[in-house]
Amino acid sequence: MAAPEEPRWLSDEERKAWLATAAIMITLPAALDARLQQEANLTFFEYMVLAVLAERDDRTMQMSDIAAGVSASLSRLSHVVAKLEKQGLLCRSRVPGSGRRTNATLTDAGHAKVVAAAPDHVAAVRDYFMDALEPADVATMQRVGMAVARCINPARPFFHGATR
């Protein structure tokens, strides 16, 4: 169950690349959380959920699809959606006659919340991430991100909109 005989250690270059990536994974979400928290009283994850719904014409999506869209477990989503529903930012409704499916729909208050939070969030994404990239890096990050997602979960090909 452990690794084979002699593990392929990381080269020095690989190790540096990995440590730098690990630093992103640890600090970037924290930084974005802090900004959203003080500007809109939302977590990064909550924002992603609202944003993904706001992109839909009918502001509605099934729970599982949201979960796939924000790369999270259904359980985590369920807790967060319950909280957002209690705040009146969205509401849930069972789809009758189709198993246990549940739709979440953004309320007007929820939509207003995303619209209000978006400008500063986008600015934060630029400040902490996008501005650190050179032009050619944008395409690289997209390719690498999707490749990593595929490695981690080959089953779920990653959701991404389906809108527009």
Added chain:
Amino acid sequence: MAAPEEPRWLSDEERKAWLATAAIMITLPAALDARLQQEANLTFFEYMVLAVLAERDDRTMQMSDIAAGVSASLSRLSHVVAKLEKQGLLCRSRVPGSGRRTNATLTDAGHAKVVAAAPDHVAAVRDYFMDALEPADVATMQRVGMAVARCINPARPFFHGATR
């Protein structure tokens, strides 16, 4: 306090790059945690702490330096180190005559633990991350990671070893 007048929205390419990066931030730590959990009963963060100590000749570092090395708050580190100490993987000692400084030292058990966990952890880093990179991406990820870290915290130029 909100953004200026007209926010600079993300272009379509930037948006895709950002979503892919966000997916990494959400799924990669979870995947590594899962592997370390079942192979060594450690979290990714606990592993990082032990690993950073193991690289030192005397297996010893000051709390603040460890915190900087693993990009974490002192509070978080304190809780985790307390837990690791309870498990006998490291021990703390005050440095007399130099303020409130505390050193953490890896015990033999702790060293054995990292050595045992390392091969599978490295394999996991390859499986989920390194193997998704093309050769040229390694240098890019290192540069981008360090640039992002600088954007988020210009004060702390990022620690990285100082060993060897």
Added chain:
DNA sequence: TCGTTGAACTTGACGCTTCAACTATAGGGC
């Protein structure tokens, strides 16, 4: 038509992280 299986959530408990105090020590200023 009854029981079983599988899908789609929900829930509760537990552990980890964060935040805001709080403590202890050293280094001045006067």
Added chain:
DNA sequence: GCCCTATAGTTGAAGCGTCAAGTTCAACGA
């Protein structure tokens, strides 16, 4: 010597995320 501030860590409470179990519904087989 005494106070003031800064530095370095610790601690407890509150909130978030994860895991395992539970619930509800549809579909299918006998």
